[in-house]
Amino acid sequence: MNKIFTINRQIKPFNKKITIEGDKSISIRWALLASQANGKSIAYNLLRSEDVMSTIKCLRKLGIKIKLTKSHCVIHGNGLNGYNYKKKLTLDAGNSGTLGRLILGLLTHSRSKIKIIGDNSLSKRDFKRVTEPLKKFGVNFTMKSNTLPITIEGTKNPKPIKYFEKRGSAQCKSAIMFAALNTKGKTVIKAKKSRDHTELFFKFLKIPIKVTKKINYDLIEINGKKNFKPINYRIPSDISSSSFFIIITILSNNSKLTIKNVNINPSRTGILKILRLMNVKITFKNFKTYKGEKVADIIIKSQSKINAINCPPNLNSAAIDEFLLIFLVAAKANGVSYFKNLSELNEKESPRLKWGAKILNEIGIKNIVTKDSIKIYGNPNLKVTKKIIIKNFLKDHRVFMASVVAGLCFGGKWKIADKDAINTSFPTFLNKVKYLSS
Ligand code: S3P
Numbered sequence: 001m002n003k004i005f006t007i008n009r010q011i012k013p014f015n016k017k018i019t020i021e022g023d024k025s026i027s028i029r030w031a032l033l034a035s036q037a038n039g040k041s042i043a044y045n046l047l048r049s050e051d052v053m054s055t056i057k058c059l060r061k062l063g064i065k066i067k068l069t070k071s072h073c074v075i076h077g078n079g080l081n082g083y084n085y086k087k088k089l090t091l092d093a094g095n096s097g098t099l100g101r102l103i104l105g106l107l108t109h110s111r112s113k114i115k116i117i118g119d120n121s122l123s124k125r126d127f128k129r130v131t132e133p134l135k136k137f138g139v140n141f142t143m144k145s146n147t148l149p150i151t152i153e154g155t156k157n158p159k160p161i162k163y164f165e166k167r168g169s170a171q172c173k174s175a176i177m178f179a180a181l182n183t184k185g186k187t188v189i190k191a192k193k194s195r196d197h198t199e200l201f202f203k204f205l206k207i208p209i210k211v212t213k214k215i216n217y218d219l220i221e222i223n224g225k226k227n228f229k230p231i232n233y234r235i236p237s238d239i240s241s242s243s244f245f246i247i248i249t250i251l252s253n254n255s256k257l258t259i260k261n262v263n264i265n266p267s268r269t270g271i272l273k274i275l276r277l278m279n280v281k282i283t284f285k286n287f288k289t290y291k292g293e294k295v296a297d298i299i300i301k302s303q304s305k306i307n308a309i310n311c312p313p314n315l316n317s318a319a320i321d322e323f324l325l326i327f328l329v330a331a332k333a334n335g336v337s338y339f340k341n342l343s344e345l346n347e348k349e350s351p352r353l354k355w356g357a358k359i360l361n362e363i364g365i366k367n368i369v370t371k372d373s374i375k376i377y378g379n380p381n382l383k384v385t386k387k388i389i390i391k392n393f394l395k396d397h398r399v400f401m402a403s404v405v406a407g408l409c410f411g412g413k414w415k416i417a418d419k420d421a422i423n424t425s426f427p428t429f430l431n432k433v434k435y436l437s438s
Pocket of ligand 1 (some may be wrong): 170174
């Protein structure tokens with residue numbers, strides 16, 4: 001029973017400032033890269049969530065010395081291919097697709113077989129998207145279907161590859177980039193646009209990389225087998241976690257919120273671009289560039305007039321983790337919104353396109369969902385009064401948090417199961433909800 005979060009009334013107007021924990025994608029990439037650097041890397045504001053802790057545990061099993069204190073994390077990298085581990089090793093990626101997929105790229109040289117496992121949700125997700133390109137380097141995989149558990153057996157002499165990544169998956173692109181890092185010669189990836197944190201890390205670390213930006217894709221060339229220096233890094237706040245509070249503010253009455261020091265990398269801010277197209281005003285302050293990443297304070301106010309949108313699919317990848325929230329904004333918009341080419345949404349921790357439609361049905365918003373699109377009939381006067389129970393059997397953190405946002409903004413009596421799901425990406429989410437509600 002205590003795993004259920006209950007909402008009995010809408011949130012009252014607020015005017016507050018908050019800070020959000022470190023970015024998840026950057027935290028995991030920092031830890032994985034630091035483990036292959038030559039020497040001692042330090043990160044401040046590393047996200048302390050289950051996905052990042054799974055990363056730390058896997059790296060420790062690979063023989064990497066890691067010290068975690070309240071304020072920072074120190075990783076002692078042993079250089080490229082510096083892992084040192086027992087035979088018959090099993091690594092548990094928990095709920096994290098980013099960890100499970102990216103670490104395979106770093107294991108191209110594994111001397112003995114390593115088994116990768118994950119939780120119930122991760123074990124349902126497609127891994128062929130990474131095993132297929134990694135096989136071309138010469139890596140061997142044993143797997144029953146396209147899912148975990150997978151056993152990887154590396155090769156002494158990986159061969160550089162040419163690969164066209166067509167999904168716009170940053171996890172797939174980054175797994176190939178990590179394999180290229182350990183491979184002599186030039187690997188070339190033609191990649192549909194997706195978040196570019198790995199590219200920015202490589203540039204900052206002076207790992208030989210050339211990125212040519214075309215309209216629909218990027219051409220990434222990497223010359224591997226170059227050792228790199230440790231990475232001291234202050235991780236900016238996560239835009240995906242910030243988005244829950246951005247949307248609470250937009251959809252509530254007479255409220256204002258400032259979120260400090262958020263990563264606003266353009267390959268992550270699709271949600272802000274979509275909101276602007278829906279007539280929502282968003283202001284940035286204290287803009288700066290930190291090690292290639294763009295960072296700013298975000299200021300947001302409640303919005304009474306929201307326009308419907310025919311969402312340009314070229315914004316999908318940069319907003320991929322935020323669509324459950326964007327659908328809630330469309331629920332309050334004036335007119336019919338349309339989102340298409342979204343089949344990747346059903347490949348996440350749970351089938352999120354289906355879950356988006358389910359939440360909209362619960363709050364009485366007409367929608368038509370297909371396997372890759374959704375049409376949402378907005379109602380600017382939306383007010384929910386009924387009882388709603390949300391139980392996501394795969395315990396998807398973003399389904400839980402988006403349901404809380406809906407309950408706080410639209411009213412109704414909500415019981416939302418599995419509040420522990422927030423620990424995957426945003427352990428302090430409910431504390432912040434409490435702070436805004438107080
Ligand atoms: C991530 C990439 C995205 C995103 C995920 C994190 C990353 O997935 O949904 O939460 O850190 O690279 P895809 O690679 O499937 O687009």
